[in-house]
Every structure is written in structure tokens, then in C-alpha cells.
Amino acid sequence: MNAAGRLIINAVWDDEARVWVATSDEVPGLATEADDMDALVEKLKKMIPELLDANGVAHGEDVPFEILGKRFAVAHREAA
Numbered sequence: 561m562n563a564a565g566r567l568i569i570n571a572v573w574d575d576e577a578r579v580w581v582a583t584s585d586e587v588p589g590l591a592t593e594a595d596d597m598d599a600l601v602e603k604l605k606k607m608i609p610e611l612l613d614a615n616g617v618a619h620g621e622d623v624p625f626e627i628l629g630k631r632f633a634v635a636h637r638e639a640a
Contacts, residue, residue, distance in 0.1 A: 566624040569604060571597070573631035582627070588615040597629065 569590070571582045579593040580600045589611050594600035604625060612619045 564626075566626040567608065569608075569625050569627045571600060571627050571629045573629070575632075580629070587611050588617070597627070601627070 567584060567586045569582050569584045569587070571580045573579075574581050574593070577593070579595055580597060581593045582590065582600055582604060584590045587608055590607065592600070592603050592607060594603055604627070608623050608625060609619065611617075612623065
């Protein structure tokens with residue numbers, strides 16, 4: 561967990577598959593994907609506590625998490 565007491569979840573946009581891919585060093589076994597960020601959040605709300613329990617990682621009833629998203633793009637200059 562970070563200093564604020566939240567798990568860090570990394571999300572990267574896979575342009576080829578057109579999905580957000582989420583992983584975390586703090587949640588053993590976490591690897592999931594979703595079409596948009598809202599859908600990803602909903603999946604994570606269910607998966608994170610389940611994975612923590614399955615791996616014997618102690619946590620409270622509520623498990624706060626923060627998603628750090630990365631999406632790469634290219635901007636093109638218009639011809640003069």
C-alpha cells in the first residue's frame with residue numbers, strides 16, 4: 561500500500577486489443593482487462609478482495625485502491 565493506505569493498481573491501454581489491462585505488485589495474481597475505465601473499476605472491486613483472501617493477505621473490510629493509468633498517443637502537427 562502507498563503512504564495514503566491505498567493499493568496501487570497499474571492500468572495500461574492496449575491499443576491493439578482496445579482494452580485497459582490492470583496489474584499490481586501488491587495484489588498477487590491480479591491481471592484483468594476491460595473495455596473502459598468504469599468497467600475496469602467494477603471488476604477490480606470484486607477481484608481485489610477475492611485475490612487478497614486467496615493469497616492470505618490480511619486486509620480490512622474495505623480495500624481502498626488507486627488506479628494509475630497510462631495511455632500513449634501521438635499528436636500530429638498540421639501542415640502549414
